[in-house]
Amino acid sequence: METPAPVVEATPRRIRVRLGDRLVADSSRALLLIQYGEHRLPTYYLPAGDVLAGALAEEAPGPRGERTWTVRAGGRQAAGAARAHPDPSGVFAPLAGHITFSWRQLEWYEEDERVFVHARDPYKRVDTLRSSRRVQVSAGGQVVADSIRPLLLFETHLPTRYYLPFEDVRTGLLEASDTVTACPYKGQARYWSLRAGDTFVRDAAWSYPDPVPENPKIRGLVCFFNERVDLDVDGVRLQRPITAWSVAE
Template identity: 40%
Template sequence: MGLSWQQGPLAPGAVGHFLTPASLPERLLFAERLRRRMRVRFHDTWIADSEQVTLLHEPGRYPVAYFPREDIDEQALVESGKVTRHKDLGDTAWYAVRADGRSAERAAWEFTALPPHAAALQGHIAFAWRAMDAFYEEDDRILGHAADPYHRIDFRHTSRILEVRLGDSVIARSDHPLVLFESGFAPRWYVPRADIDETRLRAADGQTFCPYKGLCDYYVIGEARRAAWAYRDAYQEVGLVSDLVSFEPDKVEVSLDGVPLRLEPGQNVVPHGIDRGLDAHEAA
């Protein structure tokens, strides 16, 4: 998903490689100005508001937004005395965040001993996403984590035949599935419900949340748990996928034009980072 995780070019499991004569460092960090106004709300108080946010892409993590100290309400930050060490960026000082009598411990951090090549982050502070009430770009709330400008979703309609079986039973067969191409993931094939024997789908407990597509529901097929899923009401930007169903090829038999599909690298979502742990509650 994006530049630095799943199978992005800076991720540990990158699907491609840089064509260079010498080996690149094992870890490459990338920082850039976001070029969008970003704000942070905590306890109904705007504690940060900046057009100079720096986005840090770190291998194996979602991007993290760093705000210049001058664009942060200094009264909201309380030094905790806790210092840890980042393997690439040195000493990390932690802060509690407070507003109107409410506080969140270790909810913000700053690199205080940056190497010269990382000076772009000097005097910048990041906020733990789940500890804050909300983050906004302009007046739109951003859910889950800072939006990755390198994350992309494309849809393509196709007339290829997609078939889903469980043993001798046909669960789905479609000659007009929709294929979803998403940064850092293998292609996913979605089937209209009219082409599915929905009597074979049983709702599974629990939902997950994608910052780019919305809430995801899961289905049990036979004894296979979470063998299929659907975004029943996907975000408007990706509305083509709303209420279509995709099937997990390692749990049921999925074929495309008669060729069996296999679970490919990059198809499993792996959450990263102490301030992540995305779940359905993020959509609240």
Template identity: 45%
Template sequence: MALTLGSAPFGSAPSGRFNFDCHPPEHVLYAEPSPRRVRVRLGGETVADSTRAQLLHQSGQTPSYLFPREDVRTDLFTPSDTTASSPALGAATYWTVQVDDRRAEDGAWTYERPPPSAGHLAGLVAFAWDAMDAWFEEDEEAFAHPRDPYHRIDVLRSSRHLVVRWGNTIVADSTRPRMLLESGLPPRWYVPADDVRTELLAPSYTTTQCPYKGVAHYRTLQDGDRHDSDVVWSYPEPMHDAEAVGGLLCFDDQRVDVDVDEGPR
């Protein structure tokens, strides 16, 4: 949940302060009905299809969907010997999901006897996101994890002077960067390729998925015998939340120095 991740109000390192004494429990749960029709597919079959799914938010985790059993193909389930326990939800009962030759070991689970504070979630079915073949919210395929309704992305044009240094080498110098602000995460700066020494960028096969921004493609910094893998990324075909940074380049500020001036005073 955006409110419980990173620098968000209930995250591990909140960036702001309340005007009251706030001491949330170590493991915060918040479940709410999702207005979306949510479907899960495996091996060519729809194994869950519901307009009554609960969206579960937990401290430090991305959201997950929980489905009423009536909306799940439990005839495709076989019991598993796997056991696990959640501090907030109690013991989990696992199931293997199988459609013909497509088998997802421990691909689903339920909390049959959660503590009273989470009793309303008893018996609802969760699926391991990556163990399934595809997820849909309404008729749009969802990637990486459910979209968080409290998560926001803003992209702002800027005229501040940005310089990226890799050791003593300047690899980017721009006065037209764009600042990407994403809930619970530090700001990221994206720059046009024309303001980057792209001859220092080598292709990488690495990609990652974001449910809000799309598929990121990475590049490696390389100069002679010196190289640093996957330091730079871009979104060639971003989703609508990140359209304004499409094709621009972003640098990992934990591995290179990204200096941005403070602007006029």
């Protein structure tokens, strides 16, 4: 799928950033950078004047030529956790004089709610629809799941995902994985690998045991990577999409 062009726009949300229990930045004038690609996800940039005095120290060049800083607050520090955009020109010109922070090292809040992984894209939709289509999942010549009560999840720029009840899955072929991922639109996912005969597919399926309130219908269902196993919908084999998840890391 084609990667959309980057966009910078103002957000009406109050954005706060914390290191542990200490506030690092607080702004009602943040800019949202919406971009996708390798190592690129939506994030907020806050005016440098809305970063608390003394929070930034030890300026150093980043891997792409950008300015970076160590963040310090409350006796803690996060090396390289603040950075300026490497080239605030063209579409990125509004980002001059603004700072963004690491989502992995610091905590972000939109108003009073914690936000994980990256900023949410206001132009992305995640719709879930119950369906009576017959969905079959197979690997290694074996049928792994067969359901006529899937929940279809449609997420902008991504393949359709088919969430199935565990009762419709041969769970004896699944092996619990240590992999855990998080998504700002759905929550925290746990994974299963698949062993069907001589075929082993690592992290072939996932489930959200406690999804975010905006997507309650996916709770307790299991979804298989279209990219890693074969899916038939109403008897028609789906082409495996090529995405960032085509091969397990």
